[in-house]
Amino acid sequence: QSALTQPPSASGSPGQSVTISCTGTSSDVGGYNYVSWYQQHPGKAPKLMIYEVSKRPSGVPDRFSGSKSGNTASLTVSGLQAEDEADYYCCSYAASDGADLRVFGTGTKVTVL
């Protein structure tokens, strides 16, 4: 049950794109198409942005997209806007010996320059 690895920080100017990686193992990210991404502004609860690797909930702008290759998932924010400045966390399903588990990433702070 080790945390998934994310870069501590990422940044971009308004209108640019930023991509955040989330690296796990074949027991979590690589083993299932069950990766989700959350946005968290200071003092607020996390908000679901992407689920099942690349699906967007209703109301989430299409500037947010997700993908996965092997043991690494990625979140891309295109056309950066000031309100995108926040912490982002990935999460993966991580079944182990029949146990129904989840594991979060270490988090990435996105700064809009």
Place this chain on the structure above:
Amino acid sequence: QVQLVESGGGVVQTGGSLRLSCAASGFSFSRSHMHWVRQTPGKGLEWVAIIWNDGRTDFYVDSVKGRFTISRDNSKNTVHLQMNSLRGEDTGVYYCAKDAYHATFDYWGQGTLVTVSS
């Protein structure tokens, strides 16, 4: 609309106990798995526990196994987290979250702060 409201947080001494509650409304509670997720000071999110919709199956992160117990009352639309033998590293904001699909938390409460002090 969906609402999750946590309560029960506070200050407790090392080795003490605390019981968190989460009142749910606006969705079919008895058909939803529920989770507790915590966020330690200055750090990230950590998944703590899940209880399946029928209340008979639960799983925990290794660091709380044997100390924390998740439970639910489907007649009252509430989920609880009984925390025993608390340690300093258990300090943080505890969120109740609704499960949707695998590894997806579609709704979150506002969180309740637990502080374990020596």
